[in-house]
Amino acid sequence: MNPYREKAGRPHRRAIYQTDWQLKKRIQRLFLILFSLLMLHVCAMVALEDMTVQQAMWLTLTTLTTVGYGDLSATTAAGQVATVVLMYITGITLVTLIFSDYVDYRFYRRERIRTGRWRWNMINHILLINAPKYGGTQYYMRLVQQLRANSDYKSTPIQILTTGFADSIPPELAELGVAHFHGSGTNLHDLSAVNVHEAKHIIILAKDSQDISSDSDTFDTLHRLSEFNLSNRCIVECVDDENRNRLAKLGAQSILRPVRTYPEIIIRALIAPGSEKVLEDLFTHENDHPHRYDVNIVDLTWSEVVCALIQSNLGTAMAYIDQENEVICNPIATDQINAKAIIVLVKTEETATDQGINDAISRYKQRMKQWNEMKAANKIA
Structure with missing residues (x-):
């Protein structure tokens, strides 16, 4: 044809x-x-x-x-x-x-x-390769809107390389200023057509987040980009964790699990490289994850609670829940808190008990009391 x-x-x-x-x-x-x-x-x-x-x-x-x-x-x-x-x-x-x-x-x-066959000759653009098999339009809309909300990428050109939009790019995406080229990341001609050498960031999405065979297509695309020393610009989705090492050896900047409901994770990988790993761990019960502990904390500042847990190697306090069941995230360090529970980032294999957290806070309060008594005694002397 x-x-x-x-x-x-x-x-x-x-x-x-x-x-x-x-x-x-x-x-x-x-x-x-x-x-x-x-x-x-x-x-x-x-x-x-x-x-x-x-x-x-x-x-x-x-x-x-x-x-x-x-x-x-x-x-x-x-x-x-x-x-x-x-x-x-x-x-x-x-x-x-x-x-x-x-x-x-x-x-x-x-x-x-x-029909997605026009060469735009973009420079310093964000190149998105592949469209998710399900809900691709909605996913891309959220992703682009999140990008545009950041001042660093408010006017950055964005282009999608995919075979997913066969007839035309959805009008919702076109209205957001997104360009489209109908092709595949595994094809050198198509990569050239989207000016991949001039791309500022390259995001390779898994075609099907439920199918591990998508990693083969991702690997082929990343391998082609690595031949041009472009893999260090790539944020890559990997369906099967066992394939992460293969992708990492090609020099990908970041490797993520496909999380279709939260494209913000990819945005964090662009804006603050490394933070996407923290966010990714929060979605699993492996390695580091947030855990709730029931406690009774009064007359302590937030910084004192954080120090009490760190000194006891029990994790990093992230938020607390007050007596009205309101979750207070990332409080000011000097705030006096009245909490009935706290949210702590812990390691799965080292998760403490509620009693362990309460004991750590009690020991810290006791040390602080002794320290204050010593300071007062020294002033008197």
Whole structure:
């Protein structure tokens, strides 16, 4: 099937044979020929009609545009023949051809953009490779909106390379200023078409977050990029954790599990590299994860609670729950808290008990009391 064929199956009369570059070259060539004919007619009017250059140019332009004010005209037979041949037959015909080719070019360009086959030649852009199999439009909308919400990426060009949008990019994404190229990250020609060498960030999504075979496609894409020393710009999704080492050996900047409900994790990988690992761990019960402990904390500042847990190697306090069941995240260090529970980032294999947390806080309060008594005694002495 011809790639330039219209959706209804009828080929466009010229776009089917010519590329956009060929059409532009043809238009430029016609303009050059037209300009030469205009200059030739000006010279003919000066030589045959004894006009000034200004008069000859005025007559030429009014004749070409078919305005014909009548203030000037060719009177000699030779001048009239030159006008008919150069202007009416050749010049006006060329203008018609130029206009026709321009319309063809605009139609061709619009169709290529609509079907994702237009080369945008972007630089310093974010390249998104692959569209999620399910809910791709909604996922991309959230991802792009999160990017645009950050001042560093508010105006950064974004392009999607995927075979997922066969007919056209969804209008919701087009309205967000996202460009689309219909192709695959495993194809070198398609990677070249999206100007991958000039991309600021490259995000390779898993085609199907439920299918481990998606990692093969991801690996192939990353391998091709690594051949051009571009893998260090790549944030990659990996379905099967056993494949992480293979992707890491290719030099990927970050490797993440596909989390379709939270594209913000990828945003964090762009804005604050490394923070995505912390967020990813929060979604699992492996390694580091948040744990709730029921406690009774009064007359302590948040910084004292944090220090009590760290000194006892019990984890990092992240938030507390007050007596009204409100969760207070990342409190100010000097805030006096009245908590009935705290949320602590712990290691799975070293998770403490509620009693252990309470004991650590009690020991810390006792040390602080002794320290304050020592300070008071030293002042008295």
